[in-house]
Amino acid sequence: MTRSLCLLLLLIVASNTFPANAQQVHTEDGVLVLTTNNFKRVLDDNEFVLVNFYAPWCGASQALAPEFAKAAQLLASRQSPVKLAKVDATAEPYLDEQFRLRQYPTLKFFRNGVFYEYNSGHQAYDIISWLNEFE
Numbered sequence: 001m002t003r004s005l006c007l008l009l010l011l012i013v014a015s016n017t018f019p020a021n022a023q024q025v026h027t028e029d030g031v032l033v034l035t036t037n038n039f040k041r042v043l044d045d046n047e048f049v050l051v052n053f054y055a056p057w058c059g060a061s062q063a064l065a066p067e068f069a070k071a072a073q074l075l076a077s078r079q080s081p082v083k084l085a086k087v088d089a090t091a092e093p094y095l096d097e098q099f100r101l102r103q104y105p106t107l108k109f110f111r112n113g114v115f116y117e118y119n120s121g122h123q124a125y126d127i128i129s130w131l132n133e134f135e
Helices: 003-018 038-045 059-078 093-098 124-132
Strands: 031-033 048-054 083-086 106-111 115-119
Touching: 038 083, 048 059, 048 124, 059 083, 059 124, 083 106
Parallel strands: 031 083, 048 083
Antiparallel strands: 048 106, 106 115
16 A cells, blocks of 8 residues: 555544544543533533632632642542532633623532532532532
């Protein structure tokens, strides 16, 4: 086979193996990083997701970040089905508008795609204790 034909076959196989919309979800400190493009897929793929809608410039968002990461890591270490995720609401205005966010950080818990308001504290222990009610 010619080199061009081999390259064409390789591209065909790769395009069938990796669909164009199969965007990998990145993590930071054990927290899934969500965007408008991957938000629905993450909710569809996971029964339980607690999402932190934050603004990078917000002091309360900055204070929550390490506690949220600690909670995510503790949940992962015990193989919990609950995933923790975050959305930079300033970079994802569609999601900010869709959920009518009024302040940052705002946490919303999704169970099978349906969201519930999070109503507990912002320490790792508080987050995990609140989530234990759903596991």
